[in-house]
Amino acid sequence: MEKKIADLQKKLDQKYPGCIQVELDQSRIVLTGVMNSWEDIIDACKMCVQKDKNIHVVNHIELKGVKKPQMRISSIQDTKYDGRHCDVLIIGGGISGASIARELSRYKLDILLVEKESDLAMQASGRNDGEIHPGVDLNKGSLKQKYVVKSNRSFDQLCQELDVPFKRVGQIVGFKDKKLYPIIWAYAMQRKYICGVDDTCLISRKKIKELEPNLSDDIQFGLYNPMAGSVSPYGLTIAYGENAIQNGVEIALNTAVLSMEVNNHKIIRVTTNRGMIYPDIVINAAGVFADDIAKMADDEFFSIHPRKGTDSILDLKAGKMISSIVSTKTLKKDNSHSKGGGIVHTVHDNLLIGPDAIETYEKENFATERKSIDQVFSKHQKTSNIRQSDIITYFTGVRAATFEEDFVIEKGRNTKNIVHCAGIQSPGLTTAPAVSKDVVKMTIDLLSEHKTVEKNELFNPIRKGIPDLKHMDLKKRNELIQKNPDYGIIICRCEEISKGEILDALNSVLEVTTIDGVKKRVRPGMGRCQGGFCMPLVAKIISEYKNIPLSEVRKSGADSIISYGKTKENTDETI
Amino acid sequence: MREMTCIVCPNGCHLTVNETNDEILVKGNLCPRGKDFAIQEIHHPMRTITSTVKTVYKEVPTIPIKVSKEFPKERIFDVMNQINHIQVDYVAQQGDVLMENVLGLGINIVVTSNILKETIHE
Amino acid sequence: MKQYDTLVIGGGPAGLAAAIGAKKENGEVLLLEREQRLGGILKQCIHDGFGLIQFKERLSGPEYVERFIQEFLSLNIDYETLAFVIKIDKKEGFYHVSYVSKKGVCEVTVRSLIIATGCRERTAKQIQIHGTRPSGVFTAGCAQHFVNLLGEKIGNKCVILGSGDIGLIMARRLTLEGMKVLGVYEAKATPSGLTRNLVQCLEDYQIPLYLSHTVTRVFGEERLNAVEIMQVDEKMRPIEGTQEIVECDTLILSVGLIPENEITESLGIALDLKTKGPYVDDYFMSSLENVYICGNALHVNDLVDYVSESGLIAGKNSMRQHVSTQSVSIDLSDDFLYLVPQRVSVHDVQESMFYFRAKKEMKAADLLVKVNGKEIMKRRYKNLKPPEMEKIKVKWEMGKISENDHIEIELKEDLCVK
Structure with missing residues (x-):
């Protein structure tokens, strides 16, 4: 191993003379130094990645002249959770944290989940394409592959339990070069029989035309996975969270972990903006900040290099063009920023185009750029005739990639009372059901070392979602309106959302009374007018529900003010 | 000479106003209201809200x-x-x-x- | 199931006029309005300047539309508010319409449908404004709702993008209500709104207008804190190097209106790419038998008076006994931005009314109407501008249109007039 490190140092010195020092420290390769460009830092770290996935690259290289942005935290400062003890503290309310919380609530435990944002699924879990991957792109040997197929198959039951819309829309990867057929056939067979992706098959051009009449005529054959699906990623995360709450978990929003006190390889105390928390076990599901959390816990053995990607959402009418998840591939090595991605028919029947992939040192840079959209469109227009004029909105997410480009799912190496669920990027949404079960197993192992953990006999896996009136048959819809006339008052005309559904969203077990919170739960403002008509109405419903003035209603975070007050505030006369 | 746009109606006539001694000459108005507007606008602009x-x-x-x-x-x-x-x-x-x-x-x-x-x- | 001759979808200025028009032809009429009150968007257009053509008076939006509401109510026409159409099926020459209201899912059968659903606003994303997703970015109509109906102060320092009438009027409204408007930015080289609004909304309040400028980016994680402004070239593409950051907490977008065509599209009615509304014949009937379109759902008008006028015509026509879907299309010269109706029905006809906009500003132009190559009408126009819609009544001297007639309408700029 020491020779390996010396070789690496030599290679790095050749490419980046005098910039970087490499060290092997326990089972991590630590890079230190100063460099001028983030791309070079990424490149240097990637050069050090080992075949042995247990050895992780840790990046301590300083980017010259750049102060990395601080983690954004809510402006709320109070003592709501001060002195709170718990068996398990889950850090992060994305798909990982929420699914772990729910699976952990099968045990009689005091569980607290902290999320720094004003809602669940605010970062990567709310900013992705919602594909439930078939796993055909993954080879043996990675954790991603270990979980993906098993997890994929569990979605029907899971989504039924959590009452989350899920459709197996299928995935087609098209090829335009006939000569590739033997290679792709061999690939498909390897995936099918060695990797266990048993739904994989090759389909003819004719079959593709039957399935997707609007795909490019140049496509000669395709790799088809009927088990690929679409789900609302934030819908699933919120559903997991709500089911967790029903089973006794406490979720603390706007609560950010700021530091930890570690003593004798144990986390004693966790400081947040809302007080000090005293957990027995900590679960690190902090997404792009997972390496920062690991460092706070004195257990830093991997690094996250954020990679942002932008997706565009097309109007419902474009959704009729494509009914599955489609892309085209060549065998040319593609190092461009638009590697991967495709056209996804979402569970809400829109089309989603993207994403691209751009390395960034800013973990929360969610700003969109025009060139991302242009690039992604020019790529996927080769698959089907999609039009930018059908875009209704776009969004950017940041992937929490490790340099090994694989998940880190294990107990702490140096610190004994932490479990990491880190490096979760695609297909992290798909793998959440299986990953969360493994994380729970590790957590119970740790807890069992010093106490007996009992099953939660009252655990109820069923969560009832908010009724979706638009997609109901008219008779049932009529019955519901008879029971609750608010279901008959349409507030969002584009997505046909009623006042009753909005009130249901406000009434959820996890109370999120913001415009975006309501939008994520029942979709007013998701349509083509993007809330131009309904946003004032939704704001008014929130203000009436909460009995607060409109100036206290927020779009999302604590400072996302909608109105500064009344235009006629200083009234002192009455007529 | 002054140029102005009549705001009385959506036609928005482009007016040219010449003030000579005691007389005000208005051109470009499609109706008499335009002349009144121009004279008013020169002496004392009036608005409603x-x-x-x-x-x-x-x-x-x-x-x-x-x-x-x-x-x-x-x-x-x-x-x-x-x-x-x-x-x-x-x-x-x-x-x-x-x-x-x-x-x-x-x-x-x-x-x-x-x-x-x-x-x-x- | 309840039956009506005509169902009017939409209770704004177009729908009210359409219902009145149909009722006056002795029709059994039902009007459905999705909002709580009749009146459509005029409820929130509290500024004045409406009704100069219809009533020869200068009325505010509510005053204008409430006159129609009063007439509508006096005719005892059936209507429901908070009623939203969810499904339309065509069966044996009738339309079965399902809608939801507080009462439940209701169904009616009608012979004619009038779609008067108005228009909606283009959004920040549709014009490729990038950056973060803060609060404080409003479309003009959304801002109008907050300020005029709810009495809310939505900002302190505002930037307005788009010099259409709504943008200009909002500049004045926000200023009067104590908000500072830093400027109105317009990507085009010429203003989009009526000249009188430039005078009485901007000049009167010393609000600067920046032509050939657009907003390309917004900043702020929670509330908007700045926008990036760029100059644009003649094709409205941003020019690199002209970036300028303007600090503000509010961005108002008045960047265009699009006819609402959810229902028309769901019925499979063909749309005109120029108006973004459906094709209609001179009865305002779409390609589908007995389905009429009027007001801003057909094309975006600049004066509500024309919206009401089209509603009235569509309403009357919906009660016709003999309906033919046969029509001839009109060959339009390139200098038109658009012309509606786009087709003329095959029938005995003395005259038809057309509305049009020129593609660019023209000091002088001649409009020529030709049938089978023969000029039947010529009219001189002065100062044509795209923001200002024109109207023309064409007299068909032959007294009828047959299916083989070839109709051409040309707009010819007279470049000699400066």
Whole structure:
């Protein structure tokens, strides 16, 4: 191993003379130094990645002249959770944290989940394409592959339990070069029989035309996975969270972990903006900040290099063009920023185009750029005739990639009372059901070392979602309106959302009374007018529900003010 | 010579105004109102405004109003200040005068909608 | 199931006029309005300047539309508010319409449908404004709702993008209500709104207008804190190097209106790419038998008076006994931005009304109507501008249109007039 490190140092010195020092420290390769460009830092770290996935690259290289942005935290400062003890503290309310919380609530435990944002699924879990991957792109040997197929198959039951819309829309990867057929056939067979992706098959051009009449005529054959699906990623995360709450978990929003006190390889105390928390076990599901959390816990053995990607959402009418998840591939090595991605028919029947992939040192840079959209469109227009004029909105997410480009799912190496669920990027949404079960197993192992953990006999896996009136048959819809006339008052005309559904969203077990919170739960403002008509109405419903003035209603975070007050505030006369 | 746009109606006639001794010559107007406008605009520009006033009703927090006729342009914000102090505490109707002879300008504040009548059933 | 001759969808200025028009032809009429009150968007257009053509008076939006509401109510026409159409099926020459209201899912059968659903606003994303997703970015109509109906102060320092009438009027409204408008930015080289609004909304309040400028980016994680402004070239593409950051907490977008065509599209009615509304014949009937379109759902008008006028015509026509879907299309010269109706029905006809906009500003132009190559009408126009819609009544001297007639309408700029 020491020779390996010396070789690496030599290679790095050749490419980046005098910039970087490499060290092997326990089972991590630590890079230190100063460099001028983030791309070079990424490149240097990637050069050090080992075949042995247990050895992780840790990046301590300083980017010259750049102060990395601080983690954004809510402006709320109070003592709501001060002195709170718990068996398990889950850090992060994305798909990982929420699914772990729910699976952990099968045990009689005091569980607290902290999320720094004003809602669940605010970062990567709310900013992705919602594909439930078939796993055909993954080879043996990675954790991603270990979980993906098993997890994929569990979605029907899971989504039924959590009452989350899920459709197996299928995935087609098209090829335009006939000569590739033997290679792709061999690939498909390897995936099918060695990797266990048993739904994989090759389909003819004719079959593709039957399935997707609007795909490019140049496509000669395709790799088809009927088990690929679409789900609302934030819908699933919120559903997991709500089911967790029903089973006794406490979720603390706007609560950010700021530091930890570690003593004798144990986390004693966790400081947040809302007080000090005293957990027995900590679960690190902090997404792009997972390496920062690991460092706070004195257990830093991997690094996250954020990679942002932008997706565009097309109007419902474009959704009729494509009914599955489609892309085209060549065998040319593609190092461009638009590697991967495709056209996804979402569970809400829109089309989603993207994403691209751009390395960034800013973990929360969610700003969109025009060139991302242009690039992604020019790529996927080769698959089907999609039009930018059908875009209704776009969004950017940041992937929490490790340099090994694989998940880190294990107990702490140096610190004994932490479990990491880190490096979760695609297909992290798909793998959440299986990953969360493994994380729970590790957590119970740790807890069992010093106490007996009992099953939660009252655990109820069923969560009832908010009724979706638009997609109901008219008779049932009529019955519901008879029971609750608010279901008959349409507030969002584009997505046909009623006042009753909005009130249901406000009434959820996890109370999120913001415009975006309501939008994520029942979709007013998701349509083509993007809330131009309904946003004032939704704001008014929130203000009436909460009995607060409109100036206290927020779009999302604590400072996302909608109105500064009344235009006629200083009234002192009455007529 | 001065050029101006007539704002009396959506035609927005482009006017050229020549002031010679005692006479004002207006060109470009499609109707006589354009000439009146130009003369007024040169001597003393007049405007009217619309706004809202506060009510005591939660369901209808504001109702729309207008100023009954034109008044000197430079007094717009003085008039707005008066409007901002009105609060309606009864079911007002279109045409109701909420304030008379505002600031001695000979103008009234007039309700322009029946929204209260339609919405509030006392 | 309840039956009506005509169902009007939409209770704004177009729908009210359409219902009145149909009722006056002795029709059994039902009007459905999705909002709580009749009146459509005029409820929140509290500024004046409406009704100069219809009533020869200068009315505010609520005053204008409430006159129609009064006439509508006096005719005892059936209507429901908070009623939203969810499904339309065509069966044996009738339309079965399902809608939801507080009462439940209701169904009616009608012979004619009038779609008067108005228009909606283009959004920040549709014009490729990038950056973060803060609060404080409003479309003009959304801002109008907050300020005029709810009495809310939505900002302190505002930037307005788009010099259409709504943008200009909002500049004045926000200023009067105590908000500072830093400027109105317009990507085109010429203003989009009526000249009188430039005078009485901007000049009167010393609000600067920046032509050939657009907003390309917004900043702020929670509330908007700045926008990036760029100059644009003649094709409205941003020019690199002209970036300028303007600090503000509010961005108002008045960047265009699009006819609402959810229902028309769901019925499979063909749309005109120029108006973004459906094709209609001179009865305002779409390609589908007995389905009429009027007001801003057909094309975006600049004066509400024309919206009401089209509603009235569509309403009357919906009660016709003999309906033919046969029509001939009109060959339009390139200098038109658009012309509606786009087709003329095959029938005995003395005259038809057309509305049009020129593609660019023209000091003088001649409009020529030709049938089978023969000029039947010529009219001189002065100062044509795209923002200002024109209207023309064409007299068909032959007294009828047959299916083989070839109709051409040309707009010819007279470049000699400066």
